[in-house]
Each structure stands twice: as C-alpha cells, then as structure tokens.
Amino acid sequence: MAVHRYHLTFPKELVTEPIIYYLGKNFNVITNIRRANVDQDGGWVDLEIEGDEEEIERAIESLRQKGVGVDPIERQVIE
C-alpha cells in the first residue's frame, strides 16, 4: 500500500460536487483531508490518499479528467 499527498484545486463549477466522496466510492482508496479552504468561488484541499499505486493513479487521473487541479503537496518547485 502506498500513501500519497496532493494539493487539489477546485474551480468554481466543481465546488458543489461531492468529488472526494466519489473518489472513495469509485476507487479502492482511502482519502483523508488534512487541510482545506473552500468557498463559493472555488478552493483547495490538501489530501492524503492511501491504496495501491495503480489505483491511486487511476483515482488521480479521474480527478484531472473532471477538471480538478492536482499538484504534489509541495506544488511547483521549478523556479
């Protein structure tokens, strides 16, 4: 089992969708929100995901497909 940490960014149009609920329902992963800030205009969630590497990858890909920004918890380190 692997554990990964991500910084998710939600655009305004996705705020009303229960996206993290579906992550746990559609994929065999355990989600754990560590910190978040969401309002009517969008927001972000720092999320820990536990599961098999491949399952996590599929879960992350589904988030990207939906339009959620997915970055490592460190975000962009290229300067």
Place this chain on the structure above:
Amino acid sequence: MKRIKSLKCRECGSEYPLEPIHVCEYCFGPLEVEYDYDVLSELVTPEKVAQGPPSLWRYYDMLPIDSPIEECVDLGAGFTPLTKAERLGERLGLNRLYIKNDTLNPTWSFKDRVVSVAVTKAKEFGFDVAACASTGNLANSLAAHAAKAGMRCFVFVPSNIELNKVVGSLIYSPQLIAVEGDFDEVNRLCIEVASNYRWAFVNINIRPYYSEGSKTIAFEVLEQLGWRAPDHIIVPVASGSLLIKVWKGIKECHRIGLIDSIPTKVHAAQASGCAPVVNAFKSGATTVRPVKPQTIAKSIAIGNPADGIYALRALRESGGTAEDVTDDEIVEAIKLLAETEGIWAETAGGVTVAVLKKLVEQGVIKKDELTVALITGAGIKTVEAVADSLCQPIRIKPKLKAFEEALRCLTT
C-alpha cells in the same frame, strides 16, 4: 543557549527537530525555522555584523546553520550594493529611491543567497548529492555552489528546452537530466525522486533552510540604510517565498532591536501573464487561484505558488499592495533602469521597476518616501527579452566625413 530552536508548522504550529523535512505530518503545512529571539538579541549587534565578512554570512547568527562560519559554502553571495537611484528617481518622481542590486551575485541572481545556505545545510546533514529542477537561476547557482562544495549535482529539466538555457549550469559539470515531459511532469518527478533518494533537493526537502537565505537581502537593505527600515520595498513574486522572507527578515531585525520601528509597506510585483498573487490580493481573496503562465518574465512565472497565501498575508500585514504589468511594460522598464542607472536587469527586474512606476503614478508611493526596489537577477540571463527592441548600430564608412555626417543626423 541554542539560537535555532526547531522547525515549526506555519499552519498548526507543530514542532519538529531540525532535520531535512519540509511538510508538517499533521496538516501538510510548510515548516519554518524557529529561532530563540532572546538569544539572538544578545548575540547580534550592529557592531558584530559590521565585523563580519562582506557576504551574506555576516548574518550567520540569524541563519539556520550550525557549521562553523569557515565551513559555510561561500562563493561570495550577498552584501550587494544598495545604490541611490538619482536618475531613475528623477524620471519616476522619487527623491529617495534605492536599488538593491542583486545582479552582482556570483551567478548573477539572488538565488545565490538561498543556495549558499541550502548547500551549506545539505553538507551539514551529510548529503553527498545536491539537486533541483530548474532551467534558470536556481540551476546556475546550485551547479556552481555544488562544484565549490565538492558535491555531486543533479539538475532536472524538460527535454525540449534549448541548450543555451542550460549552458550557465553545464559549465559547472552537473549531471543534467533531460526529462521527456513538460514542466509539471518534471516537477512531479523531482518530488518523487526526493522522497526515494537520500539527496538534498534544495527547494524540496531542504526548503525550510534554503528559503531562510532570502532574509539576508532584507538584512542588508536595513544595514545599508544605517539600520533603519524603508517606507516601501517592492519585491518580485514567483513562489512568494522571497516576499515573505523579506517581511520576516524586517520583523526579526525589529524584534531583536536592530531597528526601532517598521514603517515598511511590502509590495508585490508580478507579470500580468502570471499574476495569481496580485489577482488574489486585488479581489480580497485569502486563497490563490492557479493560473497558466504566459509571460516573458519566465524566472517568476509560477502559476500555482506554494507560498502564495503567505505572501498575501505578509502584504496585508505590512499594509502593502500588489500590482502586475504587461510584457511591453516589463521591456520598457528594463531599458529605463539600464539607461538611467547602468543596471541591466533580467525580466523579473523589469517587473519590479514597472510596478514601482505604477505605484508612484497611483500615489501609493509618495515623492519623499524612502523606497527600495529589489533587482534580483542580471539581464544577461534574458537577452532575448530585449534584443529586438533595442536601437540598431549606425553603419558608416571608415571616413571622418561619414562619421560627421552620422553625428549631424543624430543631433538634429
């Protein structure tokens, strides 16, 4: 008594030992070096600083380093000139404008400050390999400092970038890894590599120490002004780290009694093509919405800045503001700084000067207020940004008559 206490989470305040870690295990917040300011108050005096070396290491006591000062990895970064900008000031309508000229660092950018501290700390932790993902200032600086330190150096870049972008790093013989992917993929790979190899990724696992090096630019400004803080300081913003460390540096100097008061407003400068922090500031938001960068100011084009929300807090706490400028304004500002002060800045410097101009026009900065603009990198790094907009040479025959003819044309 120890002057450096611990690493502390900026969000939840959890404390950690001083190790090569960067994220809080509880809330995933970033870790920050905590000092014992009572100890620092005793230790640091203007006289002691003045006796230190003419480099950033004169502020050794206020940096998270345990090695003796003689063992610090030093190419001479820091203690760059703070120049009174009479001619630029006149053009902008400012009587007390100063330029902090960080183009004069060993690899021509302020990154030498952070890298000098990071590589010193990496050696202290016993790392043999220093690494980073960058095509620009950071890679140049890391490759040079790793060479000096005798460490192996890995630089990760996307495989499709032009060779001339990395010559400034290759000269120091790092291992250059060209990754078949875009910047985001290189970014993700580096974070994975950092967690799988015991290497010092200066801006990942060494980041809490690395970023402390940025404070020294603020320390120097205050010292060079005779231990007083300016009314305004304009800072170019990429990840936001420099801005928050400038603010932290000013507050630290106040806390330990090096300066009496903090009249300083810290202002953020970004390019319009990548202005997530400015957008958030102007809209009154507390979070920063990522953007896709599109600007010539590539060295500060970070669309999803890690320290964005902390930069917002620092701006608001200091009473400062935030502005963005177009690529054309950036080019004009680079030329203005060069022709008035003889300083050739890279595009980030153009952003700073163009925003300074805007803030004066808006009345945010008044004529007689003490103002400092941070010029963080040299123009030689971004030649292509200005090459097409410069005037062309005047071609003449090798005859005095031809020269006089040309001269007449110039003066009429």
